[in-house]
Amino acid sequence: MLTTLTLLACLLLAAVTACTAAPEGPAGCPDSCGGIAIQYPFGIGAGCFRRGFEIICEGGTPELAGATRPTAVHLLSIRTAEARVMLPVAWECFNSSGVEDVWSDGDVQFNREGVYRISNTHNQLVVVGCNSLGMTNSQRSEGNDYPYAYYTGCMSFCNDSGSAVDGACAGVGCCRVDIPPGLTDNTMNFKDYNHSSRLDFSPCDYAFFVDRENYTFHTADLKMDRNQTMPVWLDWAIRDNLTCDQAKKKGQGYACVSSNSECHNSSNGPGYVCNCSMGYEGNPYVINGCIDIDECKRPEYPCRGICHNTAGFYECKCPSGSHSADPFEVPCNSNFPLPAQISIGAIGGLFIIAVPVFIALVHKEKRKMKEFFEKNGGPTLEKVSNIKLFKKEELMPILKSSNLIGQGGFGEVYKGCLGGNSQPVAVKKPKNAAVKKPENNALAQNNQFANEVVIQSRIIHKNIVKLIGCCLEVDMPILVYEFVSKGSLDDILHGSNRAPLSLDRRMDIAAQSADGLAYMHSKTTTSILHGDVKPANILLDENFVPKISDFGISKLIAIDKQNTNYVIGDLSYMDPEYLRSGLLTNKSDVYSFGVVLLELITRKKASNSDNNGLLRNFLDAYTKDKRVIGQVDVEIAVTENIELLDTLAGMIVQCLNLDVDQRPEMTDIAEHLRYMAKTSQGK
Numbered sequence: 001m002l003t004t005l006t007l008l009a010c011l012l013l014a015a016v017t018a019c020t021a022a023p024e025g026p027a028g029c030p031d032s033c034g035g036i037a038i039q040y041p042f043g044i045g046a047g048c049f050r051r052g053f054e055i056i057c058e059g060g061t062p063e064l065a066g067a068t069r070p071t072a073v074h075l076l077s078i079r080t081a082e083a084r085v086m087l088p089v090a091w092e093c094f095n096s097s098g099v100e101d102v103w104s105d106g107d108v109q110f111n112r113e114g115v116y117r118i119s120n121t122h123n124q125l126v127v128v129g130c131n132s133l134g135m136t137n138s139q140r141s142e143g144n145d146y147p148y149a150y151y152t153g154c155m156s157f158c159n160d161s162g163s164a165v166d167g168a169c170a171g172v173g174c175c176r177v178d179i180p181p182g183l184t185d186n187t188m189n190f191k192d193y194n195h196s197s198r199l200d201f202s203p204c205d206y207a208f209f210v211d212r213e214n215y216t217f218h219t220a221d222l223k224m225d226r227n228q229t230m231p232v233w234l235d236w237a238i239r240d241n242l243t244c245d246q247a248k249k250k251g252q253g254y255a256c257v258s259s260n261s262e263c264h265n266s267s268n269g270p271g272y273v274c275n276c277s278m279g280y281e282g283n284p285y286v287i288n289g290c291i292d293i294d295e296c297k298r299p300e301y302p303c304r305g306i307c308h309n310t311a312g313f314y315e316c317k318c319p320s321g322s323h324s325a326d327p328f329e330v331p332c333n334s335n336f337p338l339p340a341q342i343s344i345g346a347i348g349g350l351f352i353i354a355v356p357v358f359i360a361l362v363h364k365e366k367r368k369m370k371e372f373f374e375k376n377g378g379p380t381l382e383k384v385s386n387i388k389l390f391k392k393e394e395l396m397p398i399l400k401s402s403n404l405i406g407q408g409g410f411g412e413v414y415k416g417c418l419g420g421n422s423q424p425v426a427v428k429k430p431k432n433a434a435v436k437k438p439e440n441n442a443l444a445q446n447n448q449f450a451n452e453v454v455i456q457s458r459i460i461h462k463n464i465v466k467l468i469g470c471c472l473e474v475d476m477p478i479l480v481y482e483f484v485s486k487g488s489l490d491d492i493l494h495g496s497n498r499a500p501l502s503l504d505r506r507m508d509i510a511a512q513s514a515d516g517l518a519y520m521h522s523k524t525t526t527s528i529l530h531g532d533v534k535p536a537n538i539l540l541d542e543n544f545v546p547k548i549s550d551f552g553i554s555k556l557i558a559i560d561k562q563n564t565n566y567v568i569g570d571l572s573y574m575d576p577e578y579l580r581s582g583l584l585t586n587k588s589d590v591y592s593f594g595v596v597l598l599e600l601i602t603r604k605k606a607s608n609s610d611n612n613g614l615l616r617n618f619l620d621a622y623t624k625d626k627r628v629i630g631q632v633d634v635e636i637a638v639t640e641n642i643e644l645l646d647t648l649a650g651m652i653v654q655c656l657n658l659d660v661d662q663r664p665e666m667t668d669i670a671e672h673l674r675y676m677a678k679t680s681q682g683k
Contacts, residue, residue, distance in 0.1 A: 033057035035543060039078050041255065041285045052113025067110035074231065074543060078283055081236055081273040082119065086229040090188030093204040098196025106208065108186040114239045117269040118183040122233035124212045126169065126176045128221050130158030131193040134207030138183040152179050161201040164219045166523065174217040181268040216460050218523055239271035247272060258289040260312065279312035304331045369473035376472035377450025387457045388469030394418065395471050395478055398427050415483060424483040425468060430476040449477060455526050463516030465539060465549040485542045490535035494605050503636040506600050507677035509546050513538050514670035516548040517593060521586045521666045531584050533592035534573045535599055571608040577660050587660045590669065594655025601648060603633035615656065622653055644680055
């Protein structure tokens with residue numbers, strides 16, 4: 001029970017908030033941290049948050065307040081009542097006798113006020129190891145048969161070092177299981193089994209929650225970094241032990257304070273969440289936070305007549321002198337006089353005559369589309385479950401000039417949404433995708449395109465742009481990728497989207513980009529070479545997470561089918577040995593990545609003209625005294641971490657070595673950059 005003094009303080013704070021609240025939250029409170037939006041009921045600093053929703057912002061990284069370990073936040077959503085955080089992996093390791101030696105249960109208590117639940121819809125429990133039974137313990141349950149209310153887990157087994165298989169997590173080396181709603185904390189436990197004959201390839205057991213869309217098992221995970229953290233979704237709610245009806249009746253403390261807001265009982269644990277009513281958007285947790293949507297200004301709200309916005313909705317009517325059965329969907333037609341009707345009748349007669357001709361043309365077009373589909377590998381790709389084959393008409397609404405967001409040597413890129421799905425996608429149409437005779441498509445005839453799609457359909461990595469599907473009913477296949485919101489690294493460094501970049505952020509971009517390339521080179525069933533690594537082909541999402549794009553399929557489509565020695569890529573970043581021999585290797589990508597790292601720390605653009613002065617000046621400076629601080633972007637030159645910059649410069653020099661055999665592997669580069677990024681951030 002609150003003391004009189006505490007109650008008075010709360011009433012005063014509520015009065016101040018009611019007078020000054022805006023859609024963003026209480027006045028004077030920070031609204032972001034590290035690029036993450038912080039909206040009420042979350043907040044940073046006294047008076048800026050609802051009880052249990054405090055966020056700490058130290059070192060530019062938002063964290064959950066009150067957690068027993070630092071818990072980084074990567075996303076906070078008011079609309080979906082979700083948070084995305086990084087939680088540690090639990091582990092136990094064994095000595096030479098096969099007996100448990102050291103362990104960590106990965107315990108993180110972040111639920112001081114009971115606000116959060118681990119999402120059962122987005123996450124899964126994964127156990128990695130050989131002869132490993134791992135489980136989660138959640139919610140202390142005193143006085144019952146067991147000390148915890150929830151026990152959920154699974155067991156994985158290995159007969160020998162070759163049992164586990166990359167990408168398979170079904171009980172051999174790795175197992176996974178859905179989790180129930182109601183889990184409140186990150187605590188794991190293990191049941192020990194004999195490991196003495198498996199120590200050389202599986203010295204430890206691991207258990208962790210992870211976003212089910214963000215983890216793919218690899219046999220290397222049998223020896224994963226014990227300090228690794230995993231992305232996990234949390235569901236949050238106003239958990240005053242009240243339902244919506246109870247909270248409304250109580251009145252005091254009711255969270256859905258904005259007019260035009262509504263309350264929904266939580267689907268994961270007790271409590272409720274608030275949403276803006278249909279036709280409104282914004283923050284329902286602050287006064288006047290839900291703002292009317294002007295549907296007339298948004299293309300997703302149809303109107304084929306005259307649109308008029310109203311509170312919470314909009315009107316759509318035909319102009320005077322016209323009519324429509326449904327002006328929201330059907331165009332308005334004039335109320336024609338008799339002469340006009342006679343004219344229309346005559347035109348209708350001509351239309352009836354034209355129908356057979358039209359049908360013949362349609363059949364011809366369908367036959368041609370079927371031929372394209374078969375020659376582009378359609379019969380093969382129909383059997384690939386995780387690639388969607390789009391009809392031509394599904395993509396036509398997106399392929400408009402108003403949706404064009406970029407173009408390059410390989411084609412044009414359009415942004416749009418598919419059907420009723422609000423998730424944006426990027427549609428890549430090759431420049432030579434005009435209709436031609438199907439028999440000219442030698443690329444499709446040898447099924448190389450279909451094979452490349454099958455390979456890329458198996459790529460699931462957070463730092464590689466995901467291929468969603470393709471359209472095969474045209475001469476050159478049209479590709480559909482996930483949309484990455486911030487554009488390319490080239491735009492951020494040099495172009496119209498130029499933005500400030502700290503040394504920590506640059507190191508994160510470098511390390512994660514290298515992870516993506518290393519995955520392509522070494523961790524897929526078939527090694528994939530990019531061939532055109534450059535900042536323009538490294539896309540960044542809203543959190544500056546890089547995603548490798550424009551490899552494999554895009555280049556196959558762009559190549560002149562008669563020219564087998566066609567050189568793909570930007571000459572400013574191209575490996576001199578590839579130019580000389582025409583042989584593309586993984587070390588070609590390493591050289592190009594070295595140029596990208598150089599641009600990242602200098603913020604200067606490489607150029608093929610004038611013998612690439614950026615590379616020449618950098619190599620001359622490094623050869624002279626092994627220090628390149630004079631070449632570094634002034635934005636990070638003031639850093640005290642000069643040693644890290646010099647180390648990074650040495651890595652760049654190794655990548656740019658003209659002797660291919662002296663260049664490092666991309667896996668080694670990724671590992672070193674991850675270590676350097678952690679060192680830079682004091683992790």
